[in-house]
Amino acid sequence: MTKQDFHKPKTVEDAIALLREAGEDARPISGGATLVALMNARLVQPSRLVSLSAIEELTQCTHQPDGSVRIGAMRRHRQTAFESDLKAAHQVVSCAASQIANPPVRNMGTIGGSISFADPAADYPPSLVAANAEIEIAGPEGRRCIPAEEFFLGWYETALEPGEIVTAVILPPMPASSIGHYEKLCRVAGDFALASVAVTIDFDDNNTVSSLRLAVGGCGGGPVRVAAAEDTLIGTELETDAITAAAELLVAELDPVDDVRGSAEYRLKVVPRLLQRTFNNLVDIREPAQ
DSSP states (O other): OGGGGOOOOOOHHHHHHHHHOOTTTEEEESSSSSHHHHHHHHHHHOSEEOTTTOGGGGOEEEEOOOOOEEEEOOOOOOOOIIIIIOOOOGHHHHHHTTTOOOHHHHHHHHHHHHHHHHHHTTTTTHHOOOOOOOEEEEEETEEEEEEEEHHHTTEEESSSSTTOOOEEEEEEEOTTOOOEEEEESSTTTTTTOOOEEEEEEEEOOTEEEEEEEEESSSSSSSOOHHHHHHHHHSSSOOOOOHHHHHHHHHHHHHHOOOOBBHHHHHHHHHHHHHHHHHHHHHHHHHHHOO
């Protein structure tokens, strides 16, 4: 790769044009944590790198009048974790960001780059599914939005088409009374998850669950959401029996693998305990606000 093969456009449209011009061997680069590592290992050899770092639109986090939040794809993990003012159930995303790797990686990595790589053990995917987020994508044919649940297709596979980039994550309006939380189990602090659980939840006036979204990470090709498990918890006060029943439905749908971090069997045993811990922490978060 020559010096001329590196470009730093100032608009999304120019970035898309540069990627299209160079063909399938071109790569966008955001934080670079993953792509540079792959290049150093000679697993990928891009013919052109298109940096997204000068595109101001992609660095912003904006709150819309309808209560939704638009997080630009170049927003750093540190900003999403510690400098954003995500409220209510949107905090499931900032909670996930705060547990990514270590401070140097959080200072460098971006939300768009992370979800585009789509590591099934990464922190953002289950949190975005639990938050019912949409992924905004730009490409040669313009822009489109796709639910996070449909964006992650499998092992390191997303709905991105050739020449497309992630431009933003859009979090939908959430009731002020809702809360969100993300828990993960890993071998050492900052490692990828052996298993993770992300939840957004709201309660009615009788202190029973009125709405809930739940996603598990690290136990399949992408985040796993099981509607039947959610339905089991609707109308309950998160009693242990209800959580146990939901965990059984979840585990039945998971498809983990054995790897250097742990066995599939171990992951399946961990998920019910992780789910219980998540709800315990949600109760602790909610009580001071009541």
